[in-house]
Amino acid sequence: EVQLEESGGGLVQPGGSLRLSCAASGFTFTSYRMHWVRQAPGKGLVWVSGTVINGDTTNYAGSVKGRFTMSRDNAKNTVFLQMSSLRDEDTAVYYCATSPSNSWTPFEYWGQGTLVTVSS
């Protein structure tokens, strides 16, 4: 069974940092690109970042570029999102998702999400 399990969410003050993890199981992790997508409370989905299989190329949404860093550890079947200089507007549920090895889309598998709350 395909599983993506996000962790690392929580409450953080504005300006602070947080590291999210997404552990994959039930499929060949190195056959998929990985993405982070977020959803603010009561709002729509927003793509955050995506990375290729070997992690050499990573793209970011303009709103997080320079503040967030996505990486992956293929030996541990895990992808990470290092978030820094956090703002109130970064408050959201963060999902990880997969796309095929040779494409940035579509997002076939999704995790259940982890909530990040940025507040003083």
Place this chain on the structure above:
Amino acid sequence: QSALTQPASVSGSLGQSITISCSGTASDVGRYDLVSWYQQHPGKAPKLMVFGVTERPSGVSNRFSGSKSGNTASLTISGLQADDEADYYCKSYTTTAALVFGGGTRVTVL
């Protein structure tokens, strides 16, 4: 990158058909056949319903169909069922190597 434009809500009666539009630009929807659609029930993770404009993943009902004309993509749900009541999001690849979602459409089954 601005979000793709979707109607905030669409409703239909059981058994009827509805269509959700997704308006983009020549830099995203109009440029690539890489539009996908996702269904999200409250409190749940999104689910892929249509990809590559018209393709359905294995296991998705053929009541869901996608199309595109110019800069606008559409998702049609035929034979509306109660479980179709959810939020639906379109998504497209863009010329800046980013991905952009629509604002979402709440589907209500009357």
